[in-house]
Amino acid sequence: MSILVIAEHDNAELKGATLNTIAAAKAIGGDIDVLVVGSGCGAVAEAAAKVEGVSKVLVADNAAYEHQLGENTGKLVADLGKNYSHVLAAATTTGKNMLPRAAALLDVQPISDIIAVESPDTFKRPVYAGNVIATVQSSDAIKVASVRTTAFDPVAAEGGSAAIEAVDIVDDAHVSKFVGEELAESDRPELTAASVVISGGRGMGNGENFELLYKVADKLGAAVGASRAAVDAGFVPNDMQVGQTGKIVAPDLYIAVGISGAIQHLAGMKDSKVIVAINKDEEAPIFSVADYGLVADLFDAVPELETKL
Amino acid sequence: MKVLVAVKRVVDYNVKVRPKADGSDVDIANVKMSINPFCEIAVEEAVRLKEKGVASEIVVVSMGPKQCQEQIRTALALGADRGIQVETDAELQPLAVAKCLKAIVEKEEPQLVILGKQSIDGDNNQTGQMLAALTGMGQGTFASEVNVEGESVKVTREIDGGLQTVELTLPAVVTTDLRLNEPRYASLPNIMKAKRKPLDVTTPDELGVDIAPRTKTLKVEPPAERQAGIKVADVAELVEKLKSEAKVI
Numbered sequence A: 001m002s003i004l005v006i007a008e009h010d011n012a013e014l015k016g017a018t019l020n021t022i023a024a025a026k027a028i029g030g031d032i033d034v035l036v037v038g039s040g041c042g043a044v045a046e047a048a049a050k051v052e053g054v055s056k057v058l059v060a061d062n063a064a065y066e067h068q069l070g071e072n073t074g075k076l077v078a079d080l081g082k083n084y085s086h087v088l089a090a091a092t093t094t095g096k097n098m099l100p101r102a103a104a105l106l107d108v109q110p111i112s113d114i115i116a117v118e119s120p121d122t123f124k125r126p127v128y129a130g131n132v133i134a135t136v137q138s139s140d141a142i143k144v145a146s147v148r149t150t151a152f153d154p155v156a157a158e159g160g161s162a163a164i165e166a167v168d169i170v171d172d173a174h175v176s177k178f179v180g181e182e183l184a185e186s187d188r189p190e191l192t193a194a195s196v197v198i199s200g201g202r203g204m205g206n207g208e209n210f211e212l213l214y215k216v217a218d219k220l221g222a223a224v225g226a227s228r229a230a231v232d233a234g235f236v237p238n239d240m241q242v243g244q245t246g247k248i249v250a251p252d253l254y255i256a257v258g259i260s261g262a263i264q265h266l267a268g269m270k271d272s273k274v275i276v277a278i279n280k281d282e283e284a285p286i287f288s289v290a291d292y293g294l295v296a297d298l299f300d301a302v303p304e305l306e307t308k309l
Numbered sequence B: 001m002k003v004l005v006a007v008k009r010v011v012d013y014n015v016k017v018r019p020k021a022d023g024s025d026v027d028i029a030n031v032k033m034s035i036n037p038f039c040e041i042a043v044e045e046a047v048r049l050k051e052k053g054v055a056s057e058i059v060v061v062s063m064g065p066k067q068c069q070e071q072i073r074t075a076l077a078l079g080a081d082r083g084i085q086v087e088t089d090a091e092l093q094p095l096a097v098a099k100c101l102k103a104i105v106e107k108e109e110p111q112l113v114i115l116g117k118q119s120i121d122g123d124n125n126q127t128g129q130m131l132a133a134l135t136g137m138g139q140g141t142f143a144s145e146v147n148v149e150g151e152s153v154k155v156t157r158e159i160d161g162g163l164q165t166v167e168l169t170l171p172a173v174v175t176t177d178l179r180l181n182e183p184r185y186a187s188l189p190n191i192m193k194a195k196r197k198p199l200d201v202t203t204p205d206e207l208g209v210d211i212a213p214r215t216k217t218l219k220v221e222p223p224a225e226r227q228a229g230i231k232v233a234d235v236a237e238l239v240e241k242l243k244s245e246a247k248v249i
Helices: A017-028 A042-050 A070-081 A093-105 A210-220 A228-232 A263-269 A298-308 B037-051 B066-078 B094-108 B127-135 B188-194 B235-245
Strands: A002-006 A031-038 A056-061 A086-090 A111-114 A116-119 A122-127 A132-138 A143-147 A163-166 A176-183 A196-200 A223-226 A253-257 A274-279 A292-295 B002-006 B009-011 B033-035 B057-064 B082-087 B112-116 B138-149 B152-159 B162-169 B172-176 B199-202 B215-221 B230-232
Touching (some): A002 A070, A002 A093, A042 A056, A042 A163, A070 A086, A086 A093, A093 B127, A093 B152, A228 A263, A292 B235, B009 B066, B037 B066, B112 B127, B230 B235
Parallel strands (some): A002 A031, A031 A056, A253 A274, A274 A292, B002 B057, B138 B172
16 A cells, blocks of 8 residues: 655645644555645655655645645646555645545545544544544545544654655646735644644623633643634634634643533534633533533633633 | 536534434434535525626526425525426435536536535535536635636635635636625515526436445444533632643643
C-alpha cells in the first residue's frame, strides 16, 4: 500500500493538522508520501521531510497553486493520486473543498471525517451531527478520505529525513481566481490547535461581554470559541464557531460559559479531555457532559475565575 | 439566467436520531422529515437572486423516493418555478447524486447551481465539489456572500481562519454556509400556488447514471457516552479541582 497525504499549510509553515493526518495514514499502514501544493512553499516541503514516518515529499510549487484553489489543486491531487492506494487530507475547510473534487475526477466515493481506521478499507465516521458513528467499507480501488484531526494524536514533527521531489504538473483550470482574504488577527492560539479553549454561548448576552472570556483566555493561553447560538445572534464571527457546522476541537481543557449544550455544539467539543460548564440553569444539557459543573451567573463567576487563576 | 438548486429530504434537525438495536442502520421510522437546512438556504439565495432580477428561472431538483416531492413542493412554495424529481428507492451516495445532477445540468444548462454545503444526515460535504469537478465548473464552497457580476460570480467563503473571496467564471457551483441568508417562511397562498407548479419525474436510468453504491455501511452505533462529572460549589473549588485533580491548569 502507498498513501498520499496532502499537506495543510499556508506556503510559509506546515500546519499541525498534517501531523494528525499522517497519524491516520500510519494507522492504515504502508509507504507515506506527502504532497505540498502551493507557491513559494519550499520551507513547508523541508518541514514535511522531517516528519516522522514520511517516505517522500512531493512539491508542486507554482503560481497556479498559490491560494490552493480547489479547481487547480483537486485536479493535481487526482493526477497524482491515481498512483496510490489511499489519498488523505485533513478535514479542514481547505481539505473539504479540494478532496471531493479530486475524488470525483478519480471516480471515487470519498469518505469524510474519519475518526478511526478499522482496516485499510474500513473506517469509522460520525454522521447525524455525531449522534451516530458509522463503520463504512469502501469498494473503490483508491480510498479517498478526509481525517478528523482531533481523533488522531499527531506524529512527531522531527526525526524523519524524507527525499524531496519536485512535481512539474501545472493544473490551472482558469475558472476561478482569488480576490481577497480577511483573516482574523489574534495573538491567541488557533481554536483547533489550542490546549485550552473557553467558549461563550447565547448566555453571554452580547459581543462586548466576550471581553470577560478574552481576559480569562489571556491568563490561560487559551483560544476563544462560541456556540452557534452566539454566532447566529451576531455576538461574534462565524470562524469562532465550535460545533458540527463549525470547528471541531478537542483541547485538554474546554470551558463552556453560558452554553446550554445543543447536540450540534456537543458534537464539536465532546472529545475534549476535561470539560467545565458554567451556566445558571442547572438543567442545561451541557452539565451531562461536563466533568466539572458550576451552577452560577456567568457575570459573577467568570470575573472571579479570572482573579483566581 | 437560470439557477438550478438541489434539495435533500432529511430527518428534521430537531429529531435526535438513534441507531437501531441491531446496529444495521439508524432508526428513522415515523420521524419528521424536512428539507435539509443548508438546502433551504440555497433555495432562499436563488429566490433573492430572482427578486433582484439576476435570475430569471429557478429549477429545483431532489432525488429519492416519491416522498421527496414534498421537499420539492416546499422549495416551490418558497419561490422556485418548477421541479424535477429523480425517482429511486435505492441508496444514493454523493458521487451518484453528483452524476445525476451533471446529467440534469447538461440538459437544463443553468448558469448557477446552488447546493447546501452538507446534509445533516450523512454530513459528507461532498456533492457540490463533485458536481463542479464532473462539469469542469468553478466551485464557491461554504458561501457567506454571493454576488453575480456579468459573466462571473464573486463568492465569499467561510474558511478556517476567516473569509476568502473568489471569482468564478459562469456557469459555476456554489454551496451555502449558515450565514448566507435567513430563509423565509412560505406563505399559505404560496403553498397553494406551489401545488400547481410543474414537477417532472425522471430516473437515474433515464439520465444514464450508474448509481451503484461504492461504500457499504457495516454498522452504526451510538458514540461513546461521556459520563457527567461533579458539580462544584463555587469558583474557588473549580480552580482547586482543575489544578490538583484534573491537572490541566
